[in-house]
Amino acid sequence: MNSSTAPAVPHTPLTAAALRSRLRLPLIGSPMFPALNARPQSLLDEWLHRIREELDAHDRAYPERPAAPFAVNQIVHKSNDRLERDVETCLKHRVPLVITSLGAREDVYRVFREAGTLVMHDVINARFAHKAIEKGAGGLIAVAAGAGGHAGLLSPFALVQEIRNWYDGPLALSGAIANGRSILAAEALGADFAYAGSMFIAASEANAVEAYKADIVTGDAEGIVYTSLITGVHGNYLKSSLRRAGLDPDNLGNGDPSTMTFGSAAPPKAWKDIWGAGQGIGAVRAVEPVAVQVDRLAQEYHEARARLEHS
Ligand SMILES: Cc1cc2nc3c(=O)[nH]c(=O)nc-3n(C[C@H](O)[C@H](O)[C@H](O)COP(=O)(O)O)c2cc1C
Numbered sequence: 001m002n003s004s005t006a007p008a009v010p011h012t013p014l015t016a017a018a019l020r021s022r023l024r025l026p027l028i029g030s031p032m033f034p035a036l037n038a039r040p041q042s043l044l045d046e047w048l049h050r051i052r053e054e055l056d057a058h059d060r061a062y063p064e065r066p067a068a069p070f071a072v073n074q075i076v077h078k079s080n081d082r083l084e085r086d087v088e089t090c091l092k093h094r095v096p097l098v099i100t101s102l103g104a105r106e107d108v109y110r111v112f113r114e115a116g117t118l119v120m121h122d123v124i125n126a127r128f129a130h131k132a133i134e135k136g137a138g139g140l141i142a143v144a145a146g147a148g149g150h151a152g153l154l155s156p157f158a159l160v161q162e163i164r165n166w167y168d169g170p171l172a173l174s175g176a177i178a179n180g181r182s183i184l185a186a187e188a189l190g191a192d193f194a195y196a197g198s199m200f201i202a203a204s205e206a207n208a209v210e211a212y213k214a215d216i217v218t219g220d221a222e223g224i225v226y227t228s229l230i231t232g233v234h235g236n237y238l239k240s241s242l243r244r245a246g247l248d249p250d251n252l253g254n255g256d257p258s259t260m261t262f263g264s265a266a267p268p269k270a271w272k273d274i275w276g277a278g279q280g281i282g283a284v285r286a287v288e289p290v291a292v293q294v295d296r297l298a299q300e301y302h303e304a305r306a307r308l309e310h311s
Helices: 016-021 042-061 083-092 106-115 126-134 156-164 180-189 198-202 210-218 239-244 279-283 290-309
Strands: 027-029 071-075 097-101 118-123 139-143 171-174 193-196 224-227 235-238
Touching: 016 193, 042 083, 071 083, 083 106, 097 106, 106 118, 118 126, 126 139, 126 156, 139 156, 156 171, 156 180, 171 180, 180 193, 180 290, 193 198, 198 210, 198 279, 198 290, 210 235, 210 239, 224 239, 235 239
Parallel strands: 027 193, 071 097, 097 118, 118 139, 139 171, 171 193
Antiparallel strands: 224 235
16 A cells, blocks of 8 residues: 555544444444445545545534444455555545455555544454454454355454453454344443444345345345355345255355455356344334434333343
């Protein structure tokens, strides 16, 4: 990574405390679409420009409740041949939070750190967590069992415990979090933030097709299969979508990690209709605007807190 890509004047660095103070709930909406999926690459610039403009307009209109910081997801896998350009675009737009997946990259962490951007790296075990922190990641996302998309197999209890044994920096926990009680549980375990994805596929605003949303609102943990067949890396998917693609979700072979590739080329069409989702979807029972989903999360979170405080 070319360090000359850093902007001349760093923005105010985003810390975990600053991030929390800007959020109504300790919750990060997790990425389900990395920067490299904005095609052509110039589209990323347009999107970030629009996000910045609309959030700035919101902050001007409602200075008493400024918008939450936004994040961009970078797949830092070695096959990502547009990473450098995507990093430059994020620096240009002063993205406050970057979430990196599939690899730990010292050069990427450094340019973002120098620019004041917080980089949280997602990990499925303590070994990868150590590696990311040694290389300079600013925070960690513990991806526990049951998370949608690429996921680990460890219990959230074990994973957070093993990370908190030696790490006291910013930590988010993901895996099947879809109600306010689970957000509180993530904090009780020692995480600073919960991190949820699948539930927002059912948001009215999400671009997912209606059948995908319908499978989420009618599905539950038993309808999820963990397989490496689709991308070469293990992840959780809706069994219903595999069946529609002519596959038997209970008898799947393995994928080949060496064929895994992320970059400027479009993904193979074969898996277009295979849908990722985590084990928490049993908590999602309707397609609703994201504001309604977040109101529900807040109510559940505060009720759970009050119940524990008074027990
Ligand atoms: C359909 C889908 C696509 C995803 N794509 C990405 C991705 O591009 N990059 C990434 O870092 N994580 C991706 N994830 C993982 C999420 O960021 C997050 O770890 C996960 O959704 C959390 O678990 P939950 O779905 O049970 O809430 C994806 C998850 C889903 C369900």
